[in-house]
Amino acid sequence: MGHEEWYSAEAFDPMKSPPRIALIIPARNEALSLPGVLEKVPPEIGLIVVVDNGSTDGTARVAASNGARVVTEPVAGYGRACLAGLAALADDPPELVAFVDADGSDELSSLPLLIAPVAAGEVDLALGRRIPAVRSALSFQQRFGHLLATGLIRLFWKHRFRDLGPMRVIRWEALEKLVMTDQAFGWTVEMQVRALKQELRIVEIDVPYHARTAGRSKISRTISGTVRAGSTILWVIGRELVAGSKQKSGVGSPAEWARVDAAGAEGKYTEGEV
Ligand SMILES: Nc1nc2c(ncn2[C@@H]2O[C@H](COP(=O)(O)OP(=O)(O)OP(=O)(O)O)[C@@H](O)[C@H]2O)c(=O)[nH]1
Numbered sequence: 459m460g461h462e463e464w465y466s467a468e469a470f471d472p473m474k475s476p477p478r479i480a481l482i483i484p485a486r487n488e489a490l491s492l493p494g495v496l497e498k499v500p501p502e503i504g505l506i507v508v509v510d511n512g513s514t515d516g517t518a519r520v521a522a523s524n525g526a527r528v529v530t531e532p533v534a535g536y537g538r539a540c541l542a543g544l545a546a547l548a549d550d551p552p553e554l555v556a557f558v559d560a561d562g563s564d565e566l567s568s569l570p571l572l573i574a575p576v577a578a579g580e581v582d583l584a585l586g587r588r589i590p591a592v593r594s595a596l597s598f599q600q601r602f603g604h605l606l607a608t609g610l611i612r613l614f615w616k617h618r619f620r621d622l623g624p625m626r627v628i629r630w631e632a633l634e635k636l637v638m639t640d641q642a643f644g645w646t647v648e649m650q651v652r653a654l655k656q657e658l659r660i661v662e663i664d665v666p667y668h669a670r671t672a673g674r675s676k677i678s679r680t681i682s683g684t685v686r687a688g689s690t691i692l693w694v695i696g697r698e699l700v701a702g703s704k705q706k707s708g709v710g711s712p713a714e715w716a717r718v719d720a721a722g723a724e725g726k727y728t729e730g731e732v
């Protein structure tokens with residue numbers, strides 16, 4: 459896809475060419491909440507990629523009919539879905555990549571607040587720090603888990619993060635330095651720890667956070683999801699500690715890329731169709 463075909467010029471300094479920004483939305487059975495999310499995507503976003511992560515409820519059809527490019531990742535896993543979205547962008551990468559969830563929890567109208575400092579070149583990574591709009595938007599397990607994880611990061615890497623929320627914007631070049639590999643719930647913590655190791659410029663910006671608008675929770679409201687997410691986050695922190703500062707460059711793990719490339723070559727990816 460050519461440059462001029464998909465970037466959006468609104469909301470930026472007309473003297474400068476606006477950055478191309480792609481939004482990746484991992485979605486697993488979110489057909490009910492997805493239309494509300496897609497309708498609120500701000501004009502700065504030039505390309506919306508919904509990664510249909512093994513859904514059985516017509517998520518892909520809903521995404522395509524609401525104007526998103528659909529990438530298919532049949533194997534479940536939050537990180538897997540994000541990696542598949544990035545793989546689909548790699549041929550003609552944008553300058554900036556944003557991530558939000560598909561369940562309606564993120565406040566899309568706040569996304570421009572995260573885009574602005576990255577687009578202006580002031581930071582490499584902007585993270586949304588979730589401020590619950592209603593108390594129930596963040597469960598006790600989530601609050602406790604994030605307090606523990608951010609406490610450990612502070613202990614080991616001397617940086618005080620306030621959250622590990624899903625909404626974030628990162629410069630593509632910075633993302634390449636992180637070599638993201640996590641295939642599950644460790645995605646956000648891996649990105650944040652590796653961003654510290656690579657000395658990226660990071661900002662956290664308060665954003666409202668809602669309860670999911672429809673559909674079923676897969677992580678925080680289920681016992682198995684909470685246990686798996688919590689243990690994965692701790693595992694990633696431990697692994698990053700042991701790995702020290704060694705890191706190759708590139709986007710994603712080479713193994714993962716090979717797999718994703720093969721899937722693409724077999725025509726498993728669909729663009730704008732189901
Ligand atoms: N858990 C999970 N989520 C996935 C997967 N693939 C994509 N997702 C999306 O990742 C987002 C986060 O999952 P949620 O089920 O909302 O988890 P949560 O935010 O802890 O739970 P809620 O409090 O109910 O919102 C949603 O947009 C999912 O659709 C996957 O394999 N597992």
Ligand SMILES: [Mg+2]
Binds near residue numbers: 559561563670
């Ligand atoms: Mg959610």
